[in-house]
Each structure stands twice: as structure tokens, then as C-alpha cells.
Amino acid sequence: MSSHLRKLQISTLLLSALAALPVTAGVDDIVKTPEEIALEQKIKACAQTLKETGFVTADDKLIFRYCETRILSRGIKKGRLAQRIINERTTELNPFVITPHKQSYILPFTISDRFNRKPYESNELISGQLEEYESKYQISFKVPLRSSTLFIPGDGLYFAMTIQAWWQVYSDEISKPFRETNYTPEIFYVAPLPWKPNDGNMAFTLHFEHQSNGQTQLLSRSWNRILASVVYEKDDFAVGIKPWYRLKENEKTSPLDPSGDDNPDIHKFLGYYELFGAYAFNDQHKLSFNLRNNWNTGNGSIELNYSFPFPGSSRLVGFAQYFSGYGESLIDYNHKQQKIGFGIAVNDIF
Structure with missing residues (x-):
């Protein structure tokens, strides 16, 4: 041949x-x-x-x-993040493959230093039996809404869904309920920027995002946001900033009103932006962070994620997560705590 x-x-x-x-x-x-x-x-x-x-x-x-x-x-000199985007796009039109968005992982064991029972006080039986240690998982995927360029060569328009759940799997006496589940559907646009400072690459995104915990009345939490971000990546690291604007909702007439704003003060605890980034020490060990802050109130949070080799598997990665501050979940948006968890992830940060 x-x-x-x-x-x-x-x-x-x-x-x-x-x-x-x-x-x-x-x-x-x-x-x-x-x-x-x-x-x-x-x-x-x-x-x-x-x-x-x-x-x-x-x-x-x-x-x-x-x-x-x-x-x-x-x-074009491609860093790890740019290479991940290219690799993901090879699956976008395959109907039998789900393309990752954020990391998908399961933490069989997480523990809090200050577990939040207050939202559940209306049901003393459940509130008293909730454990400060539980499981957590996240599933995140995206699908392209266009198969061709919209405005800029290399851009993309997507629908994405991220689901986070906190599972009281160790609470035998109350039938191991899912304490909290957060649903985040979004539509976002991503495109490269022409600037390449220090031989790196830059991109920007625009998002419309809804986030809700799917609960009713006293336990209901939700908000709608318009977000934008600018990302810079080079070689083994990436960093970016993502500010947002919250879309206003009507005030509730009473705490049991099914319509209206469930959490009008959420910005006081989660702020108006987040800083995020990731660094790969090598192909097996990677660290990512997410930082939120409100400069007026001093409230915010930091989340650190560390991935490492998972014994006996070339497909899964070991995963550890540390969180400190407000808003680990929507039900905890105004509650400050520290949490740590260990488990596995099905996809790495890049």
C-alpha cells in the first residue's frame, strides 16, 4: 500500500x-x-x-x-484547556456520546464542621436525624445547538445541564433521603479572542443560567443570572473571571407564597462574580479552584478540587474537594461552613 x-x-x-x-x-x-x-x-x-x-x-x-x-x-500553541475543548468537540455530533461540561464526580463521604439544620426545623423528626456526613455527586454535560460557526471561527452555542445532589445515605432512620438537589440548566456561547499574551490563548463566554433546588415554599431556592467570562490559558494552567447580573424577581407577599423571590439577599453571600482556575502538576495530579466574594459584606467562598490517579483504573480519577464559606448548595446560600469530601471523578478538569 x-x-x-x-x-x-x-x-x-x-x-x-x-x-x-x-x-x-x-x-x-x-x-x-x-x-x-x-x-x-x-x-x-x-x-x-x-x-x-x-x-x-x-x-x-x-x-x-x-x-x-x-x-x-x-x-497555534495549545495549552491543556484548548486541547480539552478540541477533544470534546470530536464527540459533539455523535448521538451516542455525552460531552462533559463541568466535572462529573461522586463523593461517597463528605463531612461538615457546621451542618445546617435550620431550613428543616419545621419537621423536627427529619431535622434531628440528619447526619453531618453525607454523600455528594455532580453530573454535568452539554450539547451543541449549532453545527456551524455563528459569528466567529471556532465559536459554539450550547445547552448545558449540571445537577448536584447531597444524599443522606448514612441516615438509616429517615430512609436515606436526598437532602438537597440543585439543577442548573444554561445556554451559553463561547468564542476565541484574537489576543495571545505571552503565547497563551484567550476566550470569552456569555451565559443565561437558571439555578433551582426544585423545592416548594419554605425550602425553595432559585435565581436567574446573565453571566460573562474571560479565560486565559497557557500550557498547564488556566485562569478566568466570571461576573454576573441577577435578574430581579417580584417580592413574596408571604413566606408561603409559591411565587416571588425565594432568596432576595443571595447576592450578599455569593457576591457578583467568581474567579476560577486550574493547574496541572502533571498528567495525573491537577488542582482547580473557584472563589466567590462580595466586597461590601466580606462574604464569599472558596472551593478547591484535587484530582489524582485512581488505583486500577485508567478511566476514573481520584477526587478530593474542600469547601469553605457560604453557598455550598442553594439551601445553604446564607450558611457558612467548611466541608471536605473524597471520591472519584469520571472526567478531569483538563
């Missing part, structure tokens, strides 16, 4: 693997710059060359995406 033929067959395999990478063929009525026109011509020429060989059986969209990825990635 000739070297040329082997390369063509490898390209065919890559076309399937790169199914979800963005397309630069944007909306026709947008005026394109000479640079954008030249880039599109290069991609089309690449796609036409592959199709003319007769060895590539993928459809035009896959061929176009493969060529775009190959051309756009030339000369």
Missing part, C-alpha cells in the same frame, strides 16, 4: 473523529473580511482535494470541518 493511500485512509478516520468541530461557513448575509474570505477558500480547496481522491466517504460537512480544524490549528 502506498504512503499516499495510507495518509488518505488516516484522513478518513480523522473526519469521523472530528465530527463536531466548528464550521467557518457562516451566515451568507454577513460581510466577510478579505482574511475570512481567504481562509474559507483554503478550507474549500482542502475539502475539494479530499473529495476528488475518491477515498473519502464522509459527507461534505465532516470534510469541511476536518479541513477547517487542520488549517485553523496551524501555528
Whole structure:
């Protein structure tokens, strides 16, 4: 078999693997710059060359995406975060694969130094039997809402869902209930920025997010936010800032009013922004953080996540989490505590 033929067959395999990478063929009525026109011509020429060989059986969209990825990635130095984004986009159009959003993990054991019983005091039986140690898990995924570029080459529009649950699995006398579950659906847009300070990469995101614990009346907590972020990554680290604006809700007429704002003072404890980042010591040991703060009240929180090798598995990673401050869950938004947990994660930070 000739070297040329082997390369063509490898390209065919890559076309399937790169199914979800963005397309630069944007909306026709947008005026394109000479640079954008030249880039599109290069991609089309690449796609036409592959199709003319007769060895590539993928459809035009896959061929176009493969060529775009190959051309756009030339000369770009990619850090761990950028490489993760590229790897994730190879699964976006595969209906049998769920693409990660945030980390998904389970902590079979977590313990608090100041467990919050106050929200459950209306039911003394349950409140008295809740344990200060429990399990916690998070599931997070995203799906693309477009299979082509919207505004900027390399951008993406997504729907994402993150579910966190705190499970009283050790409370045998009250049938091991789920004490709290937080649901966070969101729609977000992500795109690269043209600046590359110190040979790094930058991107920005825009989000509309709803977060709720799905409870009723006295236990109900929720809010809606518009968020934006700017992220910088290089080599083994990434850092970013994400401010938000909370969408106002009507006041409740009484504590039992099913409509209205469940937590009008949440900003006093969770603030108006978060700082986040991650660093990889190597391929097996990685640390990430999330910091929230309200400068007026001095309230906020810090969360540290550490991943490490999980014995006997190349797919799972060991996972440890430390939290200190307000808002570990929505029901605890105005309660300060420290928590630590240990478990496993099914995907790493990058």
C-alpha cells in the first residue's frame, strides 16, 4: 500500500473523529473580511482535494470541518484547556456520546464542621436525624445547538445541564433521603479572542443560567443570572473571571407564597462574580479552584478540587474537594461552613 493511500485512509478516520468541530461557513448575509474570505477558500480547496481522491466517504460537512480544524490549528500553541475543548468537540455530533461540561464526580463521604439544620426545623423528626456526613455527586454535560460557526471561527452555542445532589445515605432512620438537589440548566456561547499574551490563548463566554433546588415554599431556592467570562490559558494552567447580573424577581407577599423571590439577599453571600482556575502538576495530579466574594459584606467562598490517579483504573480519577464559606448548595446560600469530601471523578478538569 502506498504512503499516499495510507495518509488518505488516516484522513478518513480523522473526519469521523472530528465530527463536531466548528464550521467557518457562516451566515451568507454577513460581510466577510478579505482574511475570512481567504481562509474559507483554503478550507474549500482542502475539502475539494479530499473529495476528488475518491477515498473519502464522509459527507461534505465532516470534510469541511476536518479541513477547517487542520488549517485553523496551524501555528497555534495549545495549552491543556484548548486541547480539552478540541477533544470534546470530536464527540459533539455523535448521538451516542455525552460531552462533559463541568466535572462529573461522586463523593461517597463528605463531612461538615457546621451542618445546617435550620431550613428543616419545621419537621423536627427529619431535622434531628440528619447526619453531618453525607454523600455528594455532580453530573454535568452539554450539547451543541449549532453545527456551524455563528459569528466567529471556532465559536459554539450550547445547552448545558449540571445537577448536584447531597444524599443522606448514612441516615438509616429517615430512609436515606436526598437532602438537597440543585439543577442548573444554561445556554451559553463561547468564542476565541484574537489576543495571545505571552503565547497563551484567550476566550470569552456569555451565559443565561437558571439555578433551582426544585423545592416548594419554605425550602425553595432559585435565581436567574446573565453571566460573562474571560479565560486565559497557557500550557498547564488556566485562569478566568466570571461576573454576573441577577435578574430581579417580584417580592413574596408571604413566606408561603409559591411565587416571588425565594432568596432576595443571595447576592450578599455569593457576591457578583467568581474567579476560577486550574493547574496541572502533571498528567495525573491537577488542582482547580473557584472563589466567590462580595466586597461590601466580606462574604464569599472558596472551593478547591484535587484530582489524582485512581488505583486500577485508567478511566476514573481520584477526587478530593474542600469547601469553605457560604453557598455550598442553594439551601445553604446564607450558611457558612467548611466541608471536605473524597471520591472519584469520571472526567478531569483538563
